[in-house]
Amino acid sequence: MKKLALPEDILLRVEKPGRYIGNEFNTVLKNPEEVEIRFAMCFPDIYEIGMSHLGIQILYDMFNQREDVYCERVYSPWTDLDRLMRQNNIPLFALESQDPIKDFDFLGITIQYEMCYTNILQVLELSGIPLLSSERNEDDPIVIGGGPCTYNPEPLADFFDLFYIGEGETSYFELLDAYKENKAVNGTRKDFLEKAANIPGIYAPLFYDVEYNPDGTIRSRSKNNPAVPETIIKQVVLEMDDTYYPEKPIVPHIKVTQDRAVLEVQRGCIRGCRFCQAGMVYRPVRERSLEFLRERAKTLIENTGHDEISLISLSTSDYPYLGELVNFLIEELGSNGVNISLPSLRIDSFSLDVMSKVQDVKKTSLTFAPEAGTQRLRDVINKGLTEEDILNGSALAFEGGWDRVKLYFMLGLPTETEEDIKGIADICNAIANKFYGIPKEQRSNRLQITASTSFFVPKPFTPFQWSKMLPLKEYMDRARTVNHAIKGSHNKKSIKYNWHDADVTILEGLFARGDRRVGKAILAAYKKGCIFDAWTENFSFRKWMEACEETGVDIDFYTVRGMETTEILPWDFINTGVTKNFLLREYNNAMNAMVTPNCREKCEGCGAAAFGGGVCHENKS
Template sequence: MNKLALSDEILLSIEKPARYIGNEVNSVRKDLSEIDVRFAMCFPDVYEIGMSHLGIQILYDMFNRREDVWCERVYSPWVDLDRIMRERNIPLFALESQDPIKEFDFLGITIQYEMCYTNILQILELSQVPIFAKDRSESDPIVIGGGPCTYNPEPLAEFFDLFYIGEGETVYFELLDAYKENKKNGGSRRDFLEKAAHIPGIYVPSFYDVEYDADGMIVKFAPNNANAPEKIKKEIVMDITDTYYPKKPVVPFIKATQDRVVLEIQRGCIRGCRFCQAGMVYRPTRERNLEMLKEYAYDMLKNTGHEEISLSSLSSSDYSQLEKLVSFLIDEFRSKGVNISLPSLRIDAFSLDVMSKVQDVKRSSLTFAPEAGSQRLRDVINKGLTEENILEGAGQAFEGGWNRVKLYFMLGLPTETQEDMEGIAVLSDKIARRYYEIPKEQRNGKVQITASTSFFVPKPFTPFQWSRMNTREEFLGKARIVNAAMKEQLNRKSLKYNWHEADLTVLEGVLARGDRRVGAVIYDAYRRGSLYDSWSEFFDNRKWMAAFEATGVSIDFYNTRERSLDEILPWDFIDTGVTKEFLKQEWQKAVGESVTPNCRMSCSGCGAAIFGGGVCFEN
């Protein structure tokens, strides 16, 4: 049993003390006398969210397979414990050993979402590690960032020693070996950073300088250290069958957001939606072997006691062995009371047939993501989905017994018109009408259509990275147009409409496409008390607006201007495999309302195949 860092008095005074005590099933304990490298793996959100993150489970398992490395976990303390730790000067600690994070060799932070940036500063401050990398001493942990937001790490550049760009299974061990060698030879922190800069996929922000012109544009981004390369190439695992994956994932003590076994069936996506960063940066598409997935399903269920298994990917319908895998899972596990979850399915006859086998049709709702209300705008974003596809899929679902449908759209997409916005309501009504076209005796009560709109944020490494973004007022005006159109539809009593938080979206836009100057805003907002910004009950836009004003950073500079195609972008030094020329072509095709076929239909020449070794996938 580990000695707890928190007293019984504190544990009894806070919400969900099980977040902080460790000792969960399958957590790893090691003898410190046999360890050379201690690595604290952090997800900068509350325990229940962080425990649901597959990437950390993979790296935790991978690191702990090495006898000389002990990887432990740490999450953001909830606001009640945050207050107590500050009042009593209690340093943030790892769950497994309960030792202070400041005693570790590495603090690795997964950066999943822009709105967790202030939580990253909370982690550093509560760990008693200097927030700015330049202020850290030889005894402080090396702070390394990974995850999707590292595809534009610049807003966080001053807070991190290193960033790992790409998939973690490739060169992390090389990095740890370089650290061990440097430590053995008595090398300094800077010596290690210089060694790390030679490792593919590793970005050391302090080894690069940025110059701006009078208008605030980047005129030069270049290394200031001979060890640093001009381009950082994304790390990628081409064979995702013969690689690391946990057979014994850690089982949380309390209910997590994703409280189930997760089988990642493939990486990448063939679809090429122009708004989707994941669909671009995780290219090429790679599938896991069916037999490997069967084996892991058995072992993970046995080793965790979970009663649900979820198939994870960006587009599960495109996994070539899906039918065989689902049939196997049903045959083997349904009789044992194991539920099967299938997110990210396209609504077609095959997917509906699969879903009808694995879930209770009468209790569940179907999810469609048309993204845009008109066919014109769906062509602009390259959604690859026609109105006929949508209505046909809805009809088949209704005939199969479903009567509740959730629709997801975006507002503020490039070239959007009022007709496109009103089209969200029109399409929702057409789906409701489709329900009433089936014979009355086949219907399952009244139909319920819930349409939700998020506000579009242009992301790096997408064809829309040059696009202007709407203002808060424009977003809310568009939501009002959709809301009014909903009330005019024939089946309005069956329609419900929700929209996203506009203030949060504006801020996400700045953080997504910002440069190093945005770091000052993040720091100022944190100092004003911003924390858990992705949680609506804690997000305070006034603090952020005050931070922009105090630092003199312009929201409009990052959000509302359209960038020229020859502008130097803050993330241009990263090579994801998808070429900038391809993204430019896709941006121009979007403006021309032209569709690009998906990767399985024909190769679009994005560059990912060559980058990954010549093959995207086998037909």
């Protein structure tokens, strides 16, 4: 029987023991004594969310194809087990071997969301790894971070030895080989970090210093080691069919957030939404071939037993072979009861036709994101969606049988006015009018529109990275304005409005735009008990405010202050391929409400097309 790190009496006292026992279907099991590198792959949230992340499944499969490497998984223990582990001095362990994380060579942490930052410290502390990289010794694992939040790694710089910038399939094996070489010659931890810093895409904060001006802006950023590069270049997979993709992904014991097979159809996005970090940093667009996806879809279902497959990308509607792929999946898998999930579709006749083939419209909602309430503001953010598109698409959906619609908007966007805010109610009302304009005998009796607003956060490497945020009260005032306008609309009984408190948004902005000084506040908040900040029941804005005040971190400096286009930004040392000149040009276009065509319509020279020697699909000759 497999050994377990948790005694039976502990397992019986936690909410979901299945989170911690491992041994799921398709798990990779190796003898730790027969490998040279042990790598613990961590998602700093609960098992159900971490097991839904494709990136970890890809790297887990990729690493374990090497005979000299054993990659295992670890997730953040929920608060019940966190408490029991501390009380009973139980170290955090990997699911596969149940061995302590402290015994591994690497702890790799994917950083998907800013509000998981304190969970990173939880993982380190429960593992017995010093929180500060400067305090780690030769026996501690190398702590490396990856994922979208590393496009500004500076708030976490004190806690990580290395960051991997970009897509993990390109440089990780070179990093692991360098580690083996360093061990073979009895090199020190610092020797390895210096070697790692010279591998493309690897950033070692240890070797860089930052100085600040009296006003708090960055004066300079310099190397303290001449052997490391000035700029870190994002890593990109150029050939999407000639890379790693798991054929036997792990199937969890318990229900997880995305309990289905996942088929990534492409990376990147042809749309140029000016608020969207993913749309900028994952350029250029790279598609998987229809042949690859057909074969992999069959293999995934055969090897997992899942009864649903999801086609994912930033904008699945823009995958050029979507119709052919869906038809194939219906013919090949539909007879076996396999459902097809299609997130990230645009509201147009093609997408609605595709959805109608694979969804029971009586059971599903139509989801799309106008983002802004007026056409002027949609042009500012370059949404590429007109009011005519929205209303015509809604009418087609209602004629097709849909009667539930989810709409997503943002409040606090640059240049937003009261007219834009109230326009959210107007567009909801206009969509409802389309429904009730259809003869009764051709539609269902009741329409349900659910409108949700989030609050704008300016992210690095977007045209809005220089924009300012709003004070907390102003965000909530704008949400109340929307609520009041919806309650006063003609179709108010058909419209439900949801909004969230803006305090989390303020912290997201602090972490997204922060520099190394913000790390002090993260550490202080963790010591006050802040973990699982993404979970409403655990979040304490008061503790975060106290932590910032005690450490001298001025939140307003990073949020409500607009950054000058001439100042040094904390993330300027990273090259994502999209040039700063392009971002600035798009920022100016936004201020003039000028629309930029998408990549298929016209190449605007963002820089990504030739990045890494590749070309955008749209520009191939």
